[in-house]
Amino acid sequence: MSEEEYFILLSCLIESISFFSNTSGVYSAFQKKWDPRAVKPFLLKPIELVLNSKENEIFNSNSMELIPKIDADILYLDPPYNERQYASNYHILETIARYDNPVIKGVTGMRDYSSQKSSFCNKNTALKSLNDIAKNAKYKYLLLSYNTEGIMSQKNIAEILNNYGAVELVEFEYLRFKSNNKGKSKTKKYIQEQLYIVKKY
Ligand SMILES: C[S@@+](CC[C@H](N)C(=O)[O-])C[C@H]1O[C@@H](n2cnc3c(N)ncnc32)[C@H](O)[C@@H]1O
Structure with a gap:
């Protein structure tokens, strides 16, 4: 098998797994009883x-390290x-991708993800990272996909992006993801998906 074939098959496997996993979405917990999806023949x-x-x-790679190395029309x-954190919630997919037989911990078989924690998962470090990217990256247009439930507020994002270019905000309604409901689903089923379009000064 060529390297290309290997990675195409690996992508098919990773894309297929979620239709057969015994989880309610992510891999930080598994169902105690078999979900009918998980006992179907694997396809x-x-x-x-x-x-x-x-x-x-x-x-x-980490975008914070990649940014100085690229020159893009659209970022x-x-x-x-x-x-x-994605690294802990999708650790099974990471292990399938790497196929590296890691040391695992806990009932979910979590691999060590200490070097993969994202600065975008904390309000203060997220704003700093966004500023670092918008300031230091080479681009003509920067597009940021976000939503109104995000930990960075619209005001803070706009304040940062306005320093580096002309900002246009495009919004559209999107069905709220179930696990984000926190009991509010009866009153609020939709969130605003947002696309910030920055044309660099
Ligand atoms: C909202 S998801 C993006 C999904 C992607 N657009 C797709 O359609 O599959 C956020 C992704 O950013 C990754 N991520 C978080 N922080 C990162 C960073 N500093 N550098 C690179 N990727 C990062 C996460 O691991 C996750 O895969």
Whole structure:
């Protein structure tokens, strides 16, 4: 099998797992009883390949370290918007991707993720990181995808982005994700998804 084939199959596996996992979404907890999804015969779903006849470069690294190395027309940021760390909530997918047999802890088999904690999951460090990126990155346009439930407020985001370019905010309603309901689902089913579009000065 070639390296390309290996990674295509690995992507298919990672994309398929969530349709068969015994969880209610993320991997920080598992259902105590088998969910019907988890006992179905496993089916590998093919991923959609986007063939654009270009040589594309993909990086797998912390954006804070990557920013000084890239020069982009459009810089699209889609950071976490709450305190929940992706590395702990999706640790099973990380282990499948790496296939590295890590030391694991606890009932969920958590791998060590201390080096993968995101600064976007804390209000103060998120604002600092956003400022660092908007200030130091090389781009013509910066697009930030966020929403009104995020830990960075609209006011604070706008204050930062306005320093570096002309900011346009596009908003649209989006069905609130179930686990974010916190009992409010009867009164508030929709949140505002937001796209900040910054044209650099
Ligand atoms: C809202 S999700 C983005 C989902 C993605 N747009 C997609 O469609 O699959 C946020 C992602 O940012 C990653 N992340 C968080 N902080 C990061 C950082 N400093 N550098 C790079 N990625 C980061 C998380 O691990 C997570 O995968």
